Amino acid sequence: MDLPDALTAQLQTLLGARFSRAAAIRDQHAGGGMHLPALPPQAVATVENVEEIVAVVHACADHSVPIIPYGAGTSLECHVGAPRGGVSIDLSGMKRVLRVSMDDQDCTVEAGLTRVALNDELRHTGLFFPVDPGADATIGGMAATRASGTTTLRYGGMRENVMALTVVTADGRVVKTARRARKSAAGYDLTHLFVGSEGTLGVIADVTLKLHPTPEATSAAVCAFESSHGATQTVIESVQCGLPLARAEYLDAAAIAAVNRAFSTDYMESDTLFLEFHGSPQEVTTHAERVSAIAAENGGGEFRWAIESEARNQLWKARHQAGFAALSLRPGARPWSTDVCVPISQLAACIDKTKRDIALLPFPAVVLGHIGDGNFHVILLLDPANLGEMDAAKRFNDTLISRAIEMDGTSTGEHGIGLGKRDSLRHELGGAVDLMADIKHALDPRAIMNPEKIFASKASLSAHGRPNR
Amino acid sequence: MDLPDALTAQLQTLLGARFSRAAAIRDQHAGGGMHLPALPPQAVATVENVEEIVAVVHACADHSVPIIPYGAGTSLECHVGAPRGGVSIDLSGMKRVLRVSMDDQDCTVEAGLTRVALNDELRHTGLFFPVDPGADATIGGMAATRASGTTTLRYGGMRENVMALTVVTADGRVVKTARRARKSAAGYDLTHLFVGSEGTLGVIADVTLKLHPTPEATSAAVCAFESSHGATQTVIESVQCGLPLARAEYLDAAAIAAVNRAFSTDYMESDTLFLEFHGSPQEVTTHAERVSAIAAENGGGEFRWAIESEARNQLWKARHQAGFAALSLRPGARPWSTDVCVPISQLAACIDKTKRDIALLPFPAVVLGHIGDGNFHVILLLDPANLGEMDAAKRFNDTLISRAIEMDGTSTGEHGIGLGKRDSLRHELGGAVDLMADIKHALDPRAIMNPEKIFASKASLSAHGRPNR
Structure with missing residues (x-):
């Protein structure tokens, strides 16, 4: 399960102690949780600037070794796990605010800055960054998963608040997706393509964000x-x-x-x-x-x-x-959060039916919702050792997702697809998924960028001792 | 300059009198205006439903003949011209409102419906569709060019108001880009990829739009x-x-x-x-x-x-x-509209410098601006027969675009790239254009979807008697 020696040597030379194969470090970058297994990467490369991202991507690409972008690790569908091994590229050291414009009400920050740290930095400007998924995620991770949260109803989520990205592509090019005009009709909307792409098209290095006046x-x-x-x-x-x-x-x-x-x-x-x-x-x-x-x-x-x-x-x-x-209702339980979002006209019916299903579950569950957007979560409180409960949870979630899709909604309002919802994506969008896979293949022909996330890889990987799945 | 006989026969059988090679009809679908030449297609196919779009796309694809989507023909950068010949697919007959939800404040309409006709249909619902580019463009055309206009400051443009699209791909698949939830983290954002793609990735058949409460x-x-x-x-x-x-x-x-x-x-x-x-x-x-x-x-x-x-x-x-x-200032003149958009902090300086340049022009010009967005137009009033004026206009526009890009703005806030701004796009976004071209090639490998728009085709086309350019 080792990385190629040449790659290891190259990354050690590049990053020194910021390159690690220690089990404890790898386990911290393994994702998992909910119903998904932890999948540690083969190594962790902590980068401090875009040049280092480029160098890591080039090195890994030369050996067709997967690259998994990592911010704060707060995502819920095992976005940061390494099902095909590879190198976790940890961006948490890239946390500078690169610029703030009070006149333009925008800023550019490195991908590893967290939203709370950003708002701390903005405290004296009269501006704030509203997107609030609850967890103190990194801005890069929030962009990559198209995060939203409690203030989306008023201010929009990442989809509405990311103006431009600097990304490192699968072949190590540095690309800026847009300039800083409030609107533009200049070519394809690469910004929105990368927002929500879950690291499968490239590594987000910095993010230009809309800011909003702090309310009076x-x-x-x-x-x-x-x-x-x-x-x-x-x-x-x-x-x-x-x-x-x-x-x-x-x-x-x-x-x-x-x-x-x-x-x-x-x-x-x-x-x-x-x-x-x-x-x-x-x-x-x-x-x-x-x-x-x-x-x-x-x-x-x-x-x-x-x-x-x-x-x-x-x-x-x-x-x-x-x-x-909710864990206080069942100490020691493992939480599993669902994430459907439906047109608001369907919301009351969707919650009603879901509550009837909850009443039949053999374990406790609570409902939390960003309901102005039609998005709600059911937190299932499971005994992970009890396979019957895990099965019941899976059936419950499948039913809920089918219901949401029948109502013209989505399996995921804000958590993303990751490893956990690939089948739901096909159920929801059918042939559109083939277009997504075509785009993935065009921008990442060797399938090294966060492989297996969103959809199963087309390309077969050498995978360095890991079996293809 | 003829289409292959087999294709002509196929489209005549399919569409009867709605397939035309008459010069008058072709000239109506030729685009041009401003500094760009009219480029009539080889034929016009007027379709009435998505099945007919699919049939036209299949037929053209079988012969590698270009397909140029046409709505109302109000775009300004020769988006509907046919530099490589081919078939103009006229969607103006597809103008049904497919559904309106007052509760969800959204609707789905066929691509050929115009925005004024849509608002007429909405008149008694208490809702309206705000995006207003001035011209009575079709909703499909507005989506394809990422149109905006006078109300963008408050309501957003097409980027913000298109929720989902049904598109016919270059190989004739019918794909729905998203469902109707107000937000979703399900896979790549194909909706935003197709909004602004100018017909180069597929034909937009219908559009799901956000609506807004008519203000009290x-x-x-x-x-x-x-x-x-x-x-x-x-x-x-x-x-x-x-x-x-x-x-x-x-x-x-x-x-x-x-x-x-x-x-x-x-x-x-x-x-x-x-x-x-x-x-x-x-x-x-x-x-x-x-x-x-x-x-x-x-x-x-x-x-x-x-x-x-x-x-x-x-x-x-x-x-x-x-x-x-503005034409009243110089009867018989040809207008040429510029379209830069800059961060609002740069707007006053950009307009000031531009007005100094205008003072030196050998022809009249007026300035109109959606200035809350940082977007303004200079309407140049030219004698098209005077090559010196056309040259001066080109130099003026080049200077203006360079200035906007230096200010971190864009060459086009809302008119799009079409044939007229392909060089500006490269100037503005550099290597990002290569990613766009990779996506184009992945989704349209034979380069039949509105070729030469946004960027020069990679693939060489047979072009049926037309020279490659």
Whole structure:
């Protein structure tokens, strides 16, 4: 299972101690989790600049050895695992802010910077970067997986906020996908092609991002409902009225119970919305009043407000860590998160049917949703040693994905395909997947860029002792 | 210059009178204009459904004959011309609205429907389709050229408003690029790859579009400035304050003079902004007041209001036809429109320098700009018989494009590359163009889909009597 000696020597010379074959380091870069196995790479190459990325790519390409880009390792579908071995290229050392323009409200950052670190750096500019998937992922990783999260409803996800990328191609060229104009009709949209390509077309070295003015006023509120239907309907009607909700998150009663247990909070344990409003003080007040009225018509209780920054942080910590909190319902369990997204007209029905399926599961589960976008997660709390549970979870997820696709939705709103959803992708998009594979083959003919992710490799690899799968 | 007899027979059998080789019909589909020659196709095939597109593509592919998609023929860089001959596939007969969802605020339409016809059909839904490039282009053509226009600042252009496409590939497969979820992380973003691909990767058959709630209140205003700098600065500062301008159009004094002459209006003949505000009545008032204050600080005069629908229509007619109106400054002239787009921080400097260049031109020119996006057009009014003028225009445009690229902008904000800007594309994006060409070759190995557009063909074509260029 060793890399070719010549490659090892080359990378050692290039990176010194930043090239490692130590088991502990490889295991940290192995991905896995949920239902997917950890798949450690054969070595880890930690790079500090684009020239080093190019050198690593050239070296690996010369030996047809796979390259797996690695940021913070927070992705959920084993995007960073190494099913065909190869070198994990760790970008976490590339975390400089290369430029910020307050006038243009944009910035360029190295791929390994995390979103929290970026917002720390922006603190005094009056601008912020809104995309918030919960985890403190790297900007490069978020671009690669087309991440989104709680603020997408108002600000868009990575798809809407990446303006340009510098990428290193499979043959070691450095390419800038676009310039910095707010719009352009100049040729194919390579930026959007690389956003969501999961490292299968090249390594993202830096990212130019839209920034947004820090809102003058922010307020958050929690509202409990009699039913999931009332909660979803409130968000749907608010969106349809054009009310610019900054966040609209749904937690079912089980999720709220888990949050209360984990964080000693005292939210009413029923289907609940966590809401946030951004704007001028007047706008925030007006919008909150209008949403509150819509909520009341849909069986919602009083708004419980979190105005001060500390109270808001507490509230969103509870939401962001709700998946973690769910573990309190079954200590030692392994969480498996689903990720369907459906047209909003189908959302209430989709959640209703899914909740009926949840009631039949032999293990606990909670529902969390970015429901203004039609996206929700079911966190399944599994005993990984119990094969019957793993099977039931798989059947549950398959049913949910089929339901979402029947509703003209997607198997993955924001987690990506990785190794876990390749069959779903074919189910969802049919022949379009062949076009994707043609593009993959054109840009990476030797199939060395994060092979097996999104779709099974066409090309057969030498794979250095690993059997083809 | 004839098509192969077998192909002609096949297409005649398939389409009857909707297949034509008449010179008049071919000339209507020849593109050209500005500095580009008309390049009639060898025949025109008018299709009525996706099956007919597939049949035409199969037939042409069998003979390696080019296929040039045609909508309304309003594009400006000779996108519909036939430099290598071939069959123009006219989609204007495919104009059905296939579905509208009021709940999801989206619709699916056939590619040949025009944007005005779509908005007529939506009139009673409370929704509208905002993208407005001025011309009554088809939705398919707008998607293919990544069109935008006057409302992009608020609503985005085609890049932001196309959710999914059905395309017919170069080998006649029918592929749906995405489903209807508001976001998805499922595989490569084929939708964005085809938006802006100018017919070079396949024929767009139908388009799923985001729709937007018709604003409760709309008001428009005209404001004259002492200088272009004051006008641009007003828009820049408004955007930076997060004021959601629906439209922010700049017309220089020469453009206003042309409008006054053509439409008998009485606008003050100085650098001017045409503005529009959308929202609740209160929001419209508040935003207009804030912009008005910013304008006053930048040397702007009083706002001249157009509140009623008729007055607003008149105002936007004047703006949209300002290019046409410019011809009144030099009857019989041929207009040539430039299209650079720069980061907004560079806009004032870019317009200033460009105006100094305009002052030295041996022919009249006006400036029109979607300046909230950093995009502006110079309409050059040329005597096409005067080669010296054509040369001066070319030099002017080359200088302008170089300036925009130096400012990290683009040669084309919204008109596209077509035949006219292939060199600029290389100048702007360098090695990224090779990736585009690799993708083109992967999806269209015989180079039959709108060949020579965006970049020169790699593959040599038989071209049926036409020399390779």
